[in-house]
Amino acid sequence: MKIVAVTACPTGIAHTYMAAEQLEKAARKLGHGIKVETQGAMGIENELKAREIQEADAAILAADIAVQKRERFDGKRIVETSVQEAIKHPEAVLERLARP
């Protein structure tokens, strides 16, 4: 599966990146392709391109604050979760994508 994701936590110092790392690790393990955009204290990094979003099967928004440029995912299949959930149970989050 091709997945795009965004992580964003309140201070944007640590949890945003931990969640990104966890999602990437779990996706690799489960054999998915993933690209994670981080919205942290340094602004948006590893920004998702329109084509990447378009080609993805689904999107994960792991955020404790409002996701910037959320309209990019309009019409996409979205799984929303908290940053903490993505850190603690990344595989469970990915498994939710598999469910219809």
Add this chain to the structure above:
Amino acid sequence: MTRVPFTFPLANGLHARPASLLQELCLRFDAVVVFRNSRRGRRADAGSVLELVSSGTMAGDPCLLEVSGPQEKEAAQALRAFLRRDLLQAEDNLPPSAAPGAGEGGWLPPFFRGGALRLHHGRAVSPGIGRAIAVLRQGRVSMPRRFASGRKGPAQESRLFREAMERTMAELRGQAEASGDPVAAGILKAHLAILSDPRFGGKIASRIAAGRLPAGAAIEKTAAEFAAAMRRSPSVYLRERAADIDDIAARLGETLYGKRRDAAPDLPPGGCIVVAGALSPSELLSLDRRPLRGLVLGEIGSTSHTAILARTLGIPAVALPRPALAGIAAGEELVVDGRRGLVLEQPGPALRRYYRLEQEHLRRLEQRRARLAAQPARTRDNVRLEVAANIGSVAELDPAWRSGAEGIGLFRSEALFLERDGPPGEDEQCEAYSRVARTAAGRPVIVRTLDVGGDKRLPYLRLMREENPFLGYRAVRFYEEHGDLLRCQLRAILRAARCGRLKVMVPMVTRTEEVRLVRRLLADAAAELRDRGVPHADSVELGVMVETPAAALSIDLLAREAGFFSIGSNDLLQYTMAADRGNPRLAGLHDPLHPAFLRLLQQAAAQARKAGRWLGLCGEMAGNSELLPLLVGIGFNEVSMAPGRIPAAKERLAELESGECRALLRRVLAAADATTAAGLLGEFNARGEAGEAISAELVRLDSPCRTPGEAIKELCCLLELSGRVGNSAALEDAVWKREEAYATDLGFGFSLPHGKAAAVKSASIAFLRSRKPFHWSPAGTPVQAVLLIAVPEKAQGEEHLRLIARLSRRLMHEEFRAALLAARDAAAVLRALQQCLGGG
């Protein structure tokens, strides 16, 4: 009549200390001086401290002095000089108020909640932590009722009042001399000035003499009038001065009625916290300070003299609203938290542990401060720049040495000569210089020879009045005519030089002949001492104070006669810019960043270096830490400043790198104007230290902490002790606010608390491992390793943020966590972290 207009310069308004200086000066002349504040439409007799203070004058008010009478000219001239110099220094040595930033707005970390029987939010008045039992002290809010009832007729009451005045003044004088602390002495002297104010005493006396009121009632009524005038002032600072009037009146009344103040109840020797609704400065001074651990006060301003004294004496203090104060019972255990502005009644075991940690931390901070003060001042790349103190009297020596002065770069000897009918004798001067030399214990002391004439006049030195005193017959220019006076001073210095490293510096030099003259006088003085058989040093080093462009441009020539140079930047700037620095309309011209002035300094330094001469800088510019990078770039050997500025200068210096400073200087010298130069300098100063985010001193293994509160506190304290965070309590609060959003434990025995705070100077990481795992959050698993991340409020440079992001990601990998958990020492932790931070 002569009019002297000026803009009032002091941030705290015209309060008792500057007012007493102004009054003192006015009373020295046979002249009437009227003070007018045109913004507030107030008029005051400048001979009256009380009237001056009651004028409610604030910083920036347009003011006018009207001088008339037989000595009109002299008085006006002295006043102009006063406004230009002494007035500006009236606020220099105030200790800083309690650090703001923590505990504001009533928010506290969660472990405070329910941790004490009662917890009161107040205002931090003096920093520090006090923990002891409460001793309640009846505040003397008003005068005893019986003051109102007279005992004798008007004649007898008048006599009693006069005697009480004299006794009280003598007492104050004695206390001021014995206090051994310049701040305490200054406050007592300000009280003395109010007491000796003719408006005050005169009004009381006339009320008694008219038979209308007995002495006690007359004191009470007069004091109440003056205090009320102050309470109406627009300035908080001045309103707080009303307490001084109350204090003086009560003191006077007590002396009058022969009643010793019910002062000094014996404080329990095991330590106590004094709780008092009102505590006057003299009451505070009369308390036994050994068992005193803290103060809980009623309505008191942070600039009241009691507050200033508490800070000077290092007593933690918090001001509480009256209802909270009234609820405190004698004998119960209190914590006074002068950092957060809290008073805790009967703290529970967790908060006791927390405050023990805090006290231990403050002790370490103090040790660090003392260590910094004791350290030789040098840049990061080990370039030495002596940091010395400017002093005007022997009384300022102690604070100078305590703050870490590496010498006295300027001892203004004229204080010994002012305010007297004849010059001080050789023995008296020798005594003063010897004391300075002895306490210096080997550190160099530069004594500036007599610098009067023009602005500072001595009645016994008959100098002609001049149109333009700053361009006139002053300092070295009258040495030839008054050779006796100078030889006497030089003899005293030569004698005292046996006690230490005294050097002589000549002010206002423009020509080599002048230095030669002083050299001749010095030789004569030595010969006289030899003839008299008086022991003295064979020679002292002779230097030049560079205050005129002429001197600055001929250092190479002067170097033939002078062994060292020190730039007097205040006058040099004034003469270079042809702008009187006391004239508010010319304030913009008085800018040390003007290209001409910086070039002049740089050329002077280059000439001094070429001639192999030592070069110092004394004057306001030296004490401005913002300018320090330029001074390092220019290559001074020494900077000499007001003692209070020394620790900051040493700390800033240790952050600078001399090569970067030189590069900055080159850019600043190439700037088209002072504004561009200021921009370049500001940019340089704003740049955070580009050091590592973590170092060995930020790692603590085997920590005894048992709660998240203790772990976070310990890590914040490590950061403050390393100088990376200004106020650890502010960072602690920021971290706890973040924890409230959700706990930062990650599972796997790790927790990653973090916060952004203005108190953080550069993004940093601190690490601890506890002896035993403990619970971080109710739902979480036990935690043993804590990584705390501190980021500045305005995170400059994304490099550090990037490192932290990388670290956060790496923590998700088990090998990394295992390495941190298994690390045998701090070095192993550092290796693991640096590998993670450094490796792409």
